Amino acid sequence: MIRVLIIDDEPLARRGVRVCLRRAGDVVIVGEADSGETALEKLVELRPDLVFLDVQMPGMDGFEMLLKVDFEKLPLIIFLTAYDSYALEAFGVHALDYLMKPIDDERFDEALRTARKRLHDMRAGEQLASKQNLLPAREASPRDAWQARFEVKSGGRTFWVSTDDIDWIEASGDYVILHAGRRIHMVHGSMDGIEQRLNPSGFARIHRSTIVSLDRVTGLSLLSTRDAVLTLKDGTELRVSRRFRHRLRPDMERLAPSKLRQS
Known part of the structure; x- marks a missing residue:
């Protein structure tokens, strides 16, 4: 009930x-x-x-x-x-x-x-966490190397958010905010730590405070400042700093129009 x-x-x-x-x-x-x-x-x-x-x-x-x-x-x-x-x-x-x-x-x-x-x-999630606490520790296998989901605690309970559902991630003090459709979830951690746990073929750090799911990207606009703006499927626009431009997959660069958009 x-x-x-x-x-x-x-x-x-x-x-x-x-x-x-x-x-x-x-x-x-x-x-x-x-x-x-x-x-x-x-x-x-x-x-x-x-x-x-x-x-x-x-x-x-x-x-x-x-x-x-x-x-x-x-x-x-x-x-x-x-x-x-x-x-x-x-x-x-x-x-x-x-x-x-x-x-x-x-x-x-x-x-x-x-x-x-x-x-x-x-x-x-609570039931799974309880069962996992009873299992002996084991070394991570290669398939465990990249994080597949995030543990979220809310209302005294625990559930998981799949990385497949995440559109982008932003920093918020000692926490990060997972944007998944219309939902947002707050998880304790740093951007550096989160970045190291995500598969780089699916996620890219585009700013010191932003990580994006590359599958959600539909457009790339280059700015005269050598920064860029990514457009996601839901219309969200995210700034790409010049420091992180090289993190984007080569095919992302091909999305950019021939004319630079003025900042």
């Missing part, structure tokens, strides 16, 4: 979430909260798997509340908001998804399916 906590200062909004959740047979609502302060207590007391969290609440809003929660203990978060402008900020704090008010049934079901799959992966 998925343990759900609903956090919203509006009674009608909480009721709307409850009604949507009734369609799911694998969900139990363990509690509700009408303020950020009450929500912090409920998170500790109830330890939900999934939280539906309103962005705008009097006193302490949803973002402020999350800053007071230990990152490792965060459950999965689906934001509720009446303003689309909060979407990017929601993903910036590692929200699983966000739903616009009034809630659309189809979007709600989609978000719940995403949560269900993520929890399944996380629980499977």
